[in-house]
Amino acid sequence: MNVHFIAIGGSAMHNLAIALHKKGFNVTGSDDVLFEPSASRLAKYGILPAEVGWFPQKITTSLDAVILGMHARIDNPELLKAQDLGVKIYSYPDYIYEQSKDKLRVVIGGSHGKTTITSMILHVLQQAGKKFDYLVGAQLEGFETMVGLTRDAPVMIIEGDEYLASPIDRRPKFHIYKADIGVISGIAWDHINVFPTFDNYIDQFRIFAETIQPNGRLIYSQTDEVLNKMVANLTVAIEKIPYDLPEYSIHNGITSIIADGEKCALEVFGQHNLLNMQAARLVCEALDIGSADFYTYITTFKGAARRLEVVGKNDNATIFKDFAHSPSKLTATIRAVKAQFPDRQLIACIELHTFSSLNKDFLNEYAGTMDQADRAIVFIDKKTFEQKKIDPYAAEAVKEAFANKNLLFFNDPAELLKHLENLNINHSNLLMMSSGNFGGINLIELKNILL
Structure with a gap:
């Protein structure tokens, strides 16, 4: 497969480019600015653009796909050339779906906690020795890149952002993934430049829940009144699984979760992280990891980058x-x-x-x-x-x-x-x-x- 990235330097974009390169794709790309660590990571794999800028001559009919980043404008010369030639254009969430459509897809949404819940799930799956693909919004200890794609993993864990997919695709990203298991951690108005009213913002999460595949599952925080009301009004044929704060204690600056009478000391803290942990536990249970094993594995989770x-x-x-x-x-x-x-x-x-x-x-x-x-x-x-x-x-x-x-x-x-x-x-x-x-x-x- 020959794939070209327009705006390859973005956080998600360069990680997807590396993941496809490692999967055996022929990857090229362009950008008008390249910051660290994107530049060094792309260079490590030999896919750093030789020059900064946009080069329409890179767009030819030999390309199987062009992946368009949010940073590019609608008048980008490479985008215009791709449209003129009729080359297939994807947003990066579109292409993530393309790579995972034959896998079980777990999509984590919410105004807060997405990255942490996703990171917790990945940590536990890795500790349990499971095969999985993933997309996460932060650098994690034990993971070289923020995107992992393989041919044989049966499941993909996807952090589902509600922001727009691309300059020419105004859908929120998490609407595109068609989750089998969806998570919503909470709803608190954000991205006012795109969603001008709170009601409009809430609608995006309702639509996300409605994209969950028939007989799928929605795992949601019942501590959020707005979310509770939205879920109560859903009419789709999915299983609705609420979660709440677990029993816990804090002693000498260390938080421990109490499960089946046992204390498990954690390396993270805060009620928001304990709620995140319950969402991650329910996902892992759906992926055949029992609660006892989950709590054993989660005790070594140190958090995602820039999260406390x-x-x-x-x-x-x-x-x-x-x-x-x-x-x-x-x-x-x-x-x-x-x-x-x-x-x-x-x-x-x-x-x-x-x-x-x-x-x-x-x-x-x-x-x-x-x-x-x-x-x-x-x-x-x-x-x-x-x-x-x-x-x-x-x-x-x-x-x-x-x-x-x-x-x-x-x-x-x-x-x-x-x-x-x-x-x-x-x-x-x-x-x-x-x-x-x-x-x-x-x-x-x-x-x-x-x-």
Whole structure:
């Protein structure tokens, strides 16, 4: 198979390119910008484009497929050439389905927890020695790439994002996979630039549930009222399996799950992760891994990259980084750290970076989300406003939206860094949350200064 990637440098795109290359496909690609680690990973497998840019001459009738990344525009010259020649064009979720249509497909959806639930399932399947293919949205310990494709694995575990498939395919990605087993972890409004109302956003999860194949299963969190109501109104012929918080305890900063009277000490913590674990357990049970084995395997799960990841720690302070950026994720992450370390002060810093989080009409959704932090900091890089062509707003507007008058606001990374470097974090935890990079602040160097 000859496959060409338009916008090969994307996180999911370059991982899919490597997976297909390892499967024996002839892979080429183009992009107008290539960042690390994509460039190095593509180079390792000999599929890094020789030049940056778009080259219509790469598109010929000898191609079996063109895979179009979200980063490309609808007037991309390679896309226009492919359309003109009639070459088959796929979004990457389309191609993931193409590669998995003869397998059992497990698709994990939800506004939060998708990556962690998927990662937990992959960890347990790997520990159990099962064969599986996968697509996950973060780098995991023990997995070289974020996409794995083989010819003989009977099942594929897919993180099902609700964002759009491609510039020319406006369907949410998770509508395309046609799950046999679907998971929904919860519904909290996100992607306001695509789904302008909460009702419209909820509809995407209803449609996802309706794409689950006949006699399939929907595993869902019954702790979410919006999700419960949606599931109750479903009329499709699928089995509905709810989950709730398990019994657990916290002692000396370690969370243990209690199952059949036995305590299993975990390396992750927070109620949101315990809920994620129950979703993963139910999926693994459906894949013939019993609860006792599941809990044995899950005790060694250390979490996905940038999900309450420890940057550094000493005896009385820890610095975490986390991907939290939406209101629900922010609330859950702060609550988790505060509950795990109740005797420590919590300094929480979030960078607002996405289109949704920067939308002034959406900003009020953050009201009260940082109330459990002892000190709250919000950062918006002034360059982000410029790049996204959004009118900047002042500190008072942010404080009002968060309903937190004591909140500190920074829009200059140098000023934020200066403030952070002067913190005394003795008997404290510092929680740095962003889907960006805090304007280039090096968290390892910051850790070395603070610890």
